[in-house]
Amino acid sequence: MIDDKPAGTSSPIPIGNLDDWRSVASRRTFLRLVGLGGAIALLPSFVSACDSEATTAPTDGFAGSGDALVIDFAQGDVAILQYALVLEQVEADFYSRVVTGFGTSNITTAEQAILTDIRNHELAHREFLRGALGADGDFTITSTFRGVSFTDRAAVLGAARSLEDLGVAAYNGAVQYLTSPANVLSFAKIVSVEARHAATIRDLLEPRTFAPSATDDVFRPAKVAATVQTNLVDKLGFSNAPAAFTQGPNEGG
Amino acid sequence: MIRIPHPTSALLQAPPAPEAAQVVESLRLALLVAYLQSELYTRAIAATGFIASAEATVFTTLNAHETQHISRLTQLIAARGGPALARPTFDFTAKGALPGFAFAAGQYDTFRLLAQAFEDLGVRAYKGQVQALVADEPALNVALAIHSVEARHAAELRRLRGKKAWITGSSLDDVPTFLQAVYGGEELTTQGTVNLAAALAATGGAEAASQAFDEPLGAAQVTAIVALFTV
Numbered sequence: 001m002i003d004d005k006p007a008g009t010s011s012p013i014p015i016g017n018l019d020d021w022r023s024v025a026s027r028r029t030f031l032r033l034v035g036l037g038g039a040i041a042l043l044p045s046f047v048s049a050c051d052s053e054a055t056t057a058p059t060d061g062f063a064g065s066g067d068a069l070v071i072d073f074a075q076g077d078v079a080i081l082q083y084a085l086v087l088e089q090v091e092a093d094f095y096s097r098v099v100t101g102f103g104t105s106n107i108t109t110a111e112q113a114i115l116t117d118i119r120n121h122e123l124a125h126r127e128f129l130r131g132a133l134g135a136d137g138d139f140t141i142t143s144t145f146r147g148v149s150f151t152d153r154a155a156v157l158g159a160a161r162s163l164e165d166l167g168v169a170a171y172n173g174a175v176q177y178l179t180s181p182a183n184v185l186s187f188a189k190i191v192s193v194e195a196r197h198a199a200t201i202r203d204l205l206e207p208r209t210f211a212p213s214a215t216d217d218v219f220r221p222a223k224v225a226a227t228v229q230t231n232l233v234d235k236l237g238f239s240n241a242p243a244a245f246t247q248g249p250n251e252g253g
Numbered sequence: 254m255i256r257i258p259h260p261t262s263a264l265l266q267a268p269p270a271p272e273a274a275q276v277v278e279s280l281r282l283a284l285l286v287a288y289l290q291s292e293l294y295t296r297a298i299a300a301t302g303f304i305a306s307a308e309a310t311v312f313t314t315l316n317a318h319e320t321q322h323i324s325r326l327t328q329l330i331a332a333r334g335g336p337a338l339a340r341p342t343f344d345f346t347a348k349g350a351l352p353g354f355a356f357a358a359g360q361y362d363t364f365r366l367l368a369q370a371f372e373d374l375g376v377r378a379y380k381g382q383v384q385a386l387v388a389d390e391p392a393l394n395v396a397l398a399i400h401s402v403e404a405r406h407a408a409e410l411r412r413l414r415g416k417k418a419w420i421t422g423s424s425l426d427d428v429p430t431f432l433q434a435v436y437g438g439e440e441l442t443t444q445g446t447v448n449l450a451a452a453l454a455a456t457g458g459a460e461a462a463s464q465a466f467d468e469p470l471g472a473a474q475v476t477a478i479v480a481l482f483t484v
Contacts, residue, residue, distance in 0.1 A: 117419065117464065120457030124449045124465035131447030172397040181384045186444065188383045188400065189466040192376045193419060195404035200418045203409065208310050211405040214321035215398035246390035248398045249325060 060146040061233040069141065069234035073177075073241050078136050080177050081129055083221055084187070085137055087170055088126040090231050091163055093143040095119035098160070101150035111153070111204060115160075118197050125190050132186070142233040157205045163231075164198035167191075169217035170224040173253055176246055177221075218248025272388040277335030279382035280392060282472050283399070284326040284338050286378045289479050290371045291319035292343045297364055300356035308413060315368070315406055322399050329392050342484040350431045350481070365414055370428055372407035373420065374435050374470070374478055379403060381469035404467070419464040434478050438468050 069086070073079045098105075099119050102112050130137040149155045171191035178184050199210035222241060229236050247253050294316035297303055304312050330337065345367065346354045354360055379400035386393040408418035416426060423440040425433060442450035442462035449462035457464075470478075 114418075117417065117457070117461065120453060120461035121419070121465035123456050124453055124462055127449060127452040128444045128447050128466075131452075132445050168401045172394070172401060175383065175387070175397060176390050176393060178387075181387075182445070184384050184387055185380070185469065188380045188397070189444070189468065191397070191401050192380065192404035192467040193465055195401035196408040196418045199405035199408035200412065203412055208314070210409040211314065211318065211402050214318040214402060215325070215395065216401040216405075218394045218398055246394055248394040250398065 061142065061144045062146065063144055063230050063232060064235050066142055066233035066235060068237055069139070069232070070237040070239055072239045074239070075136075077178055077180050077183050078133065080174050081133050081183065082136060082139075083174060083225075084171070084190075085126065085129040085133065085139075086141055086232070086236065087167055087224070087228060088122060088129055089141045090143050090228060091167060092119070092122040092126045093141075094145060094159065094163060094231070095122055097145060097150055098156050101156075105151045105153060105156065107153045107156060111157075114200060114204070115156075118160075118200075121193055121197070125193075128186070128190075132183075143231050144233050145231060154205070157201055160201045161198065161205060162227075164194055164201055165217070166219075166224060166227055167194040168198055169219035169253065170221070172216060172248060173219040173224065173245070174221065177242060213250060215249040217250050217253060219253040220245040223253060273333060275385045276389045276392055277330055277333050278472070279385045279396070280326050280330050280333075281335065281338045282382060282475060283379055283396060284323060284330065285341070285479055286371075286375050286475065287319050287322040287326060287399075288338075288340045289343065289482060290368075290375060291316065291323055292340070293345065293364070293367060293371060294319060296345070297356050303356050303358075303361065303364070305361065311409060311413065312368075315372075315410075318402060318406070322402075325395050325399070329395060333389075333392075341479075343482050344484050345482060347431065347481045350429065362414075365410065366428060369407065369410040369414060369416075370432050370435050372403055372410055374475065375403035376400065376407055376467055377435070377470035378475040380467060381471050381475065383469075417464075420467065421460050422463050431481065432478070434470075434474060438470070439463060441466065441468055 071079050071082050071086075075082075095115060095118055098107075098115050099112075107115065145159065148159045168191060171187050171194060175184055175187050178187065195216065202209045202212075221238065225236050225238065245253070294312055298312060298316055327337070345356075346352060351363060351367075354363055356364060379396055383393065383396060383400070386396050411418050420436065420439045423433075423436045423438060425436055428435070440463050442448070442459045444466055449465065450459035453459075453461050
């Protein structure tokens with residue numbers, strides 16, 4: 001049944017049982033997963049992507065339909081780096097899909113050069129974290145971008161903007177949990193490049209929107225995970241997650 | 254019943270003395286850079302007709318953000334009992350390195366170039382203080398929240414100038430050599446023990462490896478660069 005949920009419902013994304021997902025997933029719910037709720041009438045390609053497998057790769061699984069991927073925060077810095085590695089794998093997978101799709105997309109040549117650079121940077125972040133984690137980084141997530149039309153410039157850039165802004169807030173909110181000064185510095189080295197990406201993507205989408213606030217968001221891992229889950233087939237879980245969180249200047253993290 | 258004033262949360266969370274002193278020093282360094290940036294934008298905006306109309310919103314945004322950064326940092330320093338830092342007197346001819354620079358007609362490109370260098374400097378300056386701020390999480394979070402916005406600023410300015418939003422190697426590109434210290438050290442392609450130039454051999458190599466990580470600058474280096482522009 002379509003659109004059977006009351007307007008304004010913001011229940012958590014159903015995770016786990018595929019039948020449950022199907023039973024509650026409305027078209028509106030699906031669109032909310034890709035951050036475009038309310039824009040149905042203007043985005044027919046998204047509606048068709050929702051209704052049909054035709055415009056998405058067959059490997060696009062349902063978010064949360066896979067095996068559990070649990071990060072144990074009792075491991076200290078290792079857990080925080082694993083958390084970052086999940087984010088970077090999602091980003092690297094996303095831009096790799098974007099680059100692979102250049103041949104059939106309406107992304108301009110100049111934008112292709114930018115997006116290729118960003119793909120390379122995300123690969124660098126991923127490989128750095130893998131190297132730093134050693135055996136603890138020996139896991140591969142299964143990402144999903146179900147509903148994102150990789151042939152459509154606006155869809156790609158819109159999804160990229162969400163990922164980059166989230167990445168900035170995620171790194172900003174993770175630093176307080178690190179104990180190793182070297183790791184603190186590494187996160188700071190990465191987050192400013194994510195912010196350069198965010199500003200660039202925003203500029204491509206809508207000039208002059210590079211920095212929506214004088215201070216960026218600082219998000220706790222649980223808040224980030226709820227959004228990242230929409231791009232993960234794996235069921236992301238935290239154990240021993242820290243209860244304490246020091247808010248940033250924008251609060252709400 | 255006597256009501257006892259409740260101390261501010263900032264005071265409650267203030268770390269022990271030696272770390273607190275370092276936190277204040279870090280915040281004052283950040284404030285110094287914010288003053289440099291703010292002064293540049295304020296003077297440019299005050300020079301009637303100097304800023305290209307198509308880019309006016311960029312610089313009013315940058316100016317507004319730096320004003321807020323100054324306010325945040327000043328409050329944090331005061332709440333920690335640190336000494337106030339007055340806005341220095343700035344000279345954007347850089348003691349003669351940019352002779353005659355006065356936000357005048359024909360000098361807009363030089364202004365944008367300075368703005369880019371100051372924002373790239375801002376990224377490195379905040380980054381260099383993050384480790385010292387971990388003992389004081391409210392201050393840490395403000396610094397981080399500003400740090401990434403400085404990177405957004407830098408990206409926008411670089412793009413306005415037709416440059417990539419990220420720094421490749423330690424290249425000055427068209428930035429004058431007296432500002433080499435702003436970019437020196439950005440060329441790293443190995444992070445920790447991971448040789449990223451090799452890992453990215455097929456996907457951007459050393460260029461991508463250097464772009465993917467911004468590098469910190471220490472307090473002495475930052476102070477020396479700012480001093481190029483103070484009277």
